[in-house]
Amino acid sequence: MKPARQDIEIILEQYPRHPQHLINLLQDVQAEYSYISAEHLTLICDHVGVPVTQAWSVATFYKSFSLEPRGEHEIKVCLGTTCHLKGGQRLVEACERNLGVARGQTTDDLKFTLDTVKCVGACALAPVVMVDEDYLGEANMVILKKRLEQV
Amino acid sequence: MQRLTNTAELKVLRDNLLQAQDPHRPIVRVCRGPGCLAVGADKVSQAFQSAIQSQNLEVKVQPLVKDTGCHGFCSQGPLVNLAPANLCYVRVKPEDVEEIVQTTLVKGAVVERLLYSDNGTRYKSAADIPFYRMQQKIILQNIGVIDPLDIHDAIMAGAYHSLAKALIEMSPDDVIRTVEISGLRGRGGGGFPTGYKWKRTVENARENPGPVYIIANGEEGDPGAFMDRAIMEGDPHAVIEGMAIGAYAMGVNQGFLYVRHEYPIAIRHLAAAIAQARALGLLGKNILGAGFDFDLQINRGAGAYVCGEETAIIASLEGRVGEPVTRPPYPSQQGLWGRPTVINNVETWANVPHIIDHGAQWYADLGAPRSTGTKIFSLVGKVKNTGLVEVPMGISLGALVEEIGGGVPGQGRFKAVQTGGPSGGIIPYELKEEFTDYHFHPPDVKPADKMELSVDFDSMAQTGSIMGGGGMIVMDDHDCVVDLARYFLRFLEEESCGKCLPCRLGLKGMLEFLNNFSQGKGAPADIDALESLGKALVDGSLCGLGRTAPNPVLTSIRYFRDEYLAHIVDHHCPAGVCRDLITYRIDPEICNGCTLCAQTCPQVCITGANQQLHTIDQDACIRCGACMDVCPVDAVVVD
Numbered sequence: 001m002k003p004a005r006q007d008i009e010i011i012l013e014q015y016p017r018h019p020q021h022l023i024n025l026l027q028d029v030q031a032e033y034s035y036i037s038a039e040h041l042t043l044i045c046d047h048v049g050v051p052v053t054q055a056w057s058v059a060t061f062y063k064s065f066s067l068e069p070r071g072e073h074e075i076k077v078c079l080g081t082t083c084h085l086k087g088g089q090r091l092v093e094a095c096e097r098n099l100g101v102a103r104g105q106t107t108d109d110l111k112f113t114l115d116t117v118k119c120v121g122a123c124a125l126a127p128v129v130m131v132d133e134d135y136l137g138e139a140n141m142v143i144l145k146k147r148l149e150q151v
Numbered sequence: 152m153q154r155l156t157n158t159a160e161l162k163v164l165r166d167n168l169l170q171a172q173d174p175h176r177p178i179v180r181v182c183r184g185p186g187c188l189a190v191g192a193d194k195v196s197q198a199f200q201s202a203i204q205s206q207n208l209e210v211k212v213q214p215l216v217k218d219t220g221c222h223g224f225c226s227q228g229p230l231v232n233l234a235p236a237n238l239c240y241v242r243v244k245p246e247d248v249e250e251i252v253q254t255t256l257v258k259g260a261v262v263e264r265l266l267y268s269d270n271g272t273r274y275k276s277a278a279d280i281p282f283y284r285m286q287q288k289i290i291l292q293n294i295g296v297i298d299p300l301d302i303h304d305a306i307m308a309g310a311y312h313s314l315a316k317a318l319i320e321m322s323p324d325d326v327i328r329t330v331e332i333s334g335l336r337g338r339g340g341g342g343f344p345t346g347y348k349w350k351r352t353v354e355n356a357r358e359n360p361g362p363v364y365i366i367a368n369g370e371e372g373d374p375g376a377f378m379d380r381a382i383m384e385g386d387p388h389a390v391i392e393g394m395a396i397g398a399y400a401m402g403v404n405q406g407f408l409y410v411r412h413e414y415p416i417a418i419r420h421l422a423a424a425i426a427q428a429r430a431l432g433l434l435g436k437n438i439l440g441a442g443f444d445f446d447l448q449i450n451r452g453a454g455a456y457v458c459g460e461e462t463a464i465i466a467s468l469e470g471r472v473g474e475p476v477t478r479p480p481y482p483s484q485q486g487l488w489g490r491p492t493v494i495n496n497v498e499t500w501a502n503v504p505h506i507i508d509h510g511a512q513w514y515a516d517l518g519a520p521r522s523t524g525t526k527i528f529s530l531v532g533k534v535k536n537t538g539l540v541e542v543p544m545g546i547s548l549g550a551l552v553e554e555i556g557g558g559v560p561g562q563g564r565f566k567a568v569q570t571g572g573p574s575g576g577i578i579p580y581e582l583k584e585e586f587t588d589y590h591f592h593p594p595d596v597k598p599a600d601k602m603e604l605s606v607d608f609d610s611m612a613q614t615g616s617i618m619g620g621g622g623m624i625v626m627d628d629h630d631c632v633v634d635l636a637r638y639f640l641r642f643l644e645e646e647s648c649g650k651c652l653p654c655r656l657g658l659k660g661m662l663e664f665l666n667n668f669s670q671g672k673g674a675p676a677d678i679d680a681l682e683s684l685g686k687a688l689v690d691g692s693l694c695g696l697g698r699t700a701p702n703p704v705l706t707s708i709r710y711f712r713d714e715y716l717a718h719i720v721d722h723h724c725p726a727g728v729c730r731d732l733i734t735y736r737i738d739p740e741i742c743n744g745c746t747l748c749a750q751t752c753p754q755v756c757i758t759g760a761n762q763q764l765h766t767i768d769q770d771a772c773i774r775c776g777a778c779m780d781v782c783p784v785d786a787v788v789v790d
Contacts, residue, residue: 022470023453027412048470061472061648063454064412080374081569081624082531084638090776097753097775117413118456118642119374121185123531124225124538128189135189140780142751 007032008040012047019050022058026065034070041067071106071113073132073151075099075144080119082126087140091127092116094141112148152302154432157440158315161306161433168307177214177256178234182295183416184221184384185377186538187228191245195229198248203256214256217304220385221377222295224282226537227267232277232295239277240265269557282536285555289517289525290501291541294385299420302388302427310388311433313504317396318441321507326400327353330503332511334523339368339459339496340571340619341695342522342608348493352483353401355491363403364487365394366494368464369410369417372456373572374642376622378527379497381539383410383417386501387424391447393500395434396507398445401493406445409464411452421449456573456646460694461494463648474650475694496620498527519545522607522618532569532624535560548578548604552625563627567710570611571619573639573646574699576706577632578604578614615706617699631728632707632714637665639703647696654697657688661704668715670731671722678715682708727789730774734790737778739764741786748778748787 011028015021025044029036036044036059045055059065077083077092092103095114099107106113122128125137131147155161181187181196199216208214222230227241233255240251243265254260266273267280274280297304305311317326331346356363367390371379383390394406410418425447428434436444455473457463463473465487486492502524506514518524522544528551531537535557542551552558552568559565567579604610611618626635644658664681667673685701692698708715717723724732737748737757744762749755756772759765767778779787 020468020470023467024450027451027453050470054471057472058470061455065453081572081622081635081638082375084374085532085624085626085630085635087776093775094753094777118372119376120189120413121377121380122189122225123375123377123529124186124228125189126531137189141777142781 035066076117076130078128082123086126088127152430179216180232182222182230186225192229194245198245220294221381223539305388313507323400329511333506333514338498352491364492365406370452370459378621387421389501393503518543519607528621528623533627534625544607567626569624571617575619576616576702579710631726632711636704636707643700651693653691669729747781
C-alpha cells in the first residue's frame with residue numbers, strides 16, 4: 001500500500017526550508033512510514049535544499065533510519081553490557097535461528113524485524129528483549145517464543 | 152496558567168501552592184522509571200487510580216496518586232512509596248493494590264509482605280534501607296518525588312527559585328565565578344571544569360560579538376548507563392533551570408537539548424516541561440520581567456554513539472552526518488554555526504541550580520577536593536541491589552559495591568568493576584598497584600589500595616579507566632574479561648564514524664586479536680602487540696571515541712594478563728564464557744530424563760530416551776545454551 005502523497009506534504013510543511021531540519025524531517029518520515037523511500041528522500045531534499053547525496057549519507061549514517069520497509073512487529077534484543085554478561089548474545093543467535101533472518105533483517109512475510117539495541121536501561125532485568133513497546137525481562141528463547149505466538 | 156512577570160510573583164505562587172497543600176494528605180508515588188515500567192509499573196499506577204476513584208474510600212482526605220520518575224531501586228520494582236510515612240513497597244503487582252488501599256490508606260496499617268526485607272530485617276521506611284541510607288541525594292532529591300508533568304509540583308519543590316535568585320541578586324559574571332569556585336566538573340565523562348568552559352566562551356564571544364549557544368548533551372549512549380535519562384524523565388525542570396541560569400551568565404538566547412532517540416519518555420517530559428515553563432514566563436521573552444530572553448528547543452538524536460562527542464553533536468544539530476572535527480578550534484571558540492557554544496552534559500546542567508541556591512562553598516565542600524559534589528551512578532551487573540544511586544565523590548569503590556550494592560548475589564565472587572562504558576576500563580577488586588606511569592595523574596593523589604579506591608575523576612583516571620558518565624558494571628568470577636573487552640571493541644568498531652584512520656582500522660585490528668584470543672589462538676607476544684596498537688589509537692585518533700576506545704583492552708591486559716594467557720596458552724577460559732573454549736555437558740547425577748533439552752536443541756544433538764540419562768554430541772554442539780535454559784533441574788553444566 002503506497003501512502004498518499006498528501007501526508008508527506010503535511011510533514012514537510014511543519015519545517016522551514018532550511019538544511020538544519022534535514023534530520024528532523026527524516027525522523028518524522030521514518031516514524032510515519034517506518035522507512036524512508038527513495039521518493040520521500042527526494043521530496044525532503046527538495047524541501048530543505050540539500051543534495052540527495054548528502055541526505056543519503058545522513059540517512060545511512062544514523063542507525064534510526066531505514067531505507068527498507070520494516071516488519072509489523074519489531075523485536076529488539078538488548079546488547080547492553082549487563083545483557084551481554086547475562087547471555088544477550090546467545091539470545092540474538094537463538095532469535096536468528098528461530099526467525100530465519102539475521103539481525104537487522106525483516107522476515108519475508110513482513111511480520112517481524114529483528115534488531116539489536118545498545119541498552120534499553122532495564123539492566124535489573126537482563127537479558128531484556130523488547131517486542132514493540134513491551135519489555136520481556138530475564139528472557140530466554142522459551143519465554144520469547146511464547147510471547148511471539150501471542151502477537 | 153498566569154504568566155509570572157517578576158520574581159516576587161514566583162515566590163507568591165510557590166507559597167500559595169504550598170499553603171493549599173494538605174501536609175497530611177496521603178500521597179502514593181508510583182515509580183515509572185525504565186526498570187519499573189518494564190515489570191508493569193503502569194498497570195500498578197492504573198490500579199491505584201481506579202481503586203481510589205471508583206469507590207468511596209472511608210477516609211477524610213482522598214489520597215493523591217502520582218506517577219513519578221525513577222526511585223532508583225530497580226531490582227525491587229515496581230516500587231511504590233507512600234507519603235507521609237515514606238513507606239516503601241517493593242515488587243508491587245496490580246493485584247496487591249486493593250490490599251494496600253484497604254490496609255494502608257484506609258486503616259493506616261502496613262502490608263508487611265510488601266516491605267523490602269534483607270537478612271531477616273524488614274524495612275518500613277525507605278530511609279532505613281541500606282541501599283538508600285548511604286546515598287546523598289541532591290540531583291536525585293526531587294526525582295521520584297515530584298510529578299514531572301506538573302510544573303506546580305516542581306515549583307513547590309523549589310524549581311526556578313535559583314533562576315530567580317541569579318536574575319535579581321547576581322550579575323552574569325557572579326554566576327560564572329560561583330560555578331567556577333564550586334569546582335563543578337563535567338559529568339559526561341571528561342571532567343572538564345564547567346566554570347572555566349563558560350568563562351572562555353564568554354571571552355571568545357566578547358572578542359567576536361554575535362550569538363552564543365548552549366547545548367545539553369542528552370545522547371547517553373553508554374550501555375548500562377541511565378543517569379541522564381532518569382534526570383530528564385524525572386525532573387526535567389532541573390535541566391531547563393540549569394540551562395536558563397547558564398544562558399543568563401553567558402548572554403545566550405537560544406539553547407538546544409540533544410536527546411537520544413531511544414528515550415521517547417524523556418523527550419515527552421522535556422517537551423511538556425518547556426511548554427509549561429514558557430506559559431509561566433520562565434522561558435521565552437523577558438523571563439520573570441528581568442529583561443532576559445531565552446528559549447529552548449529539543450533535537451532528537453538519530454542513533455549514533457559518536458554523537459555524544461561535542462563536535463559531532465554540533466554537526467548533527469546542523470543537519471549533517473555526526474562526524475567529529477579536530478579541536479582546536481574548540482566549540483567555545485567556533486561551535487554551532489561557527490559561533491561560541493557551550494556543551495554540557497544533562498547532569499552537569501542539573502547541578503547548576505543547586506550551586507546557585509546554596510553557594511559555591513557549600514558545593515565545594517561536598518565530595519572530594521578535586522572532584523566536588525555528588526555523582527549519580529547506575530550500579531548494574533552482578534550486584535544484588537541494581538539501580539540508580541547518588542553518592543558524594545570520593546566514596547570508596549568498596550562502599551559503593553558492597554554496602555550500597557549489597558555485594559555479588561549467589562555464590563559468585565566480586566571480581567572487577569567496569570566503569571565509564573566503552574571508553575572506560577575494567578578495574579579489579581584486588582587493586583593494589585601503585586600508579587606511576589599513566590597519562591594524566593596529578594601528583595598529590597595517593598596510590599589506591601584495593602577497595603579503598605576512591606571514586607573520583609583523578610583516581611579513576613589513574614587506574615587507566617575513566618569516571619565516565621556513571622555506568623558501573625559489577626563483574627563476578629563467571630564473567631570473562633577477554634570477552635568483555637571484545638564486546639566493547641565490537642561495540643566501538645560498529646560505532647566508529649570511520650573518519651580517521653587510527654580508529655577505523657585500529658579497532659578492526661584490535662578486534663582481530665581479541666577474536667583470536669577468545670578462540671584460544673595466538674601467541675603471548677600478541678598481547679604486547681595488541682597493547683602497542685591500543686596505545687597508538689590513544690595517541691593518534693581524532694576524537695574522544697578513538698582515544699578512549701582501547702581503555703577496556705589496556706586495563707584488562709594490565710590487571711588480568713593471566714586470564715589472557717589462560718586463553719592463549721592453556722586454551723582455557725577460566726570464567727567459562729568464551730564459546731570456543733567451553734563444552735556443555737549433562738551431569739548424570741542430576742539429569743532426570745525429562746527430554747526437554749533434546750526437544751529444544753536446534754542441532755538435534757542431544758540423545759536419550761524418556762526417563763533416561765541424556766548426552767550431548769560434542770561434535771555437533773554449537774554451544775547455544777538452549778538446553779541450559781530449558782533444563783528444569785539445572786543438569787546442564789559448562790566445563
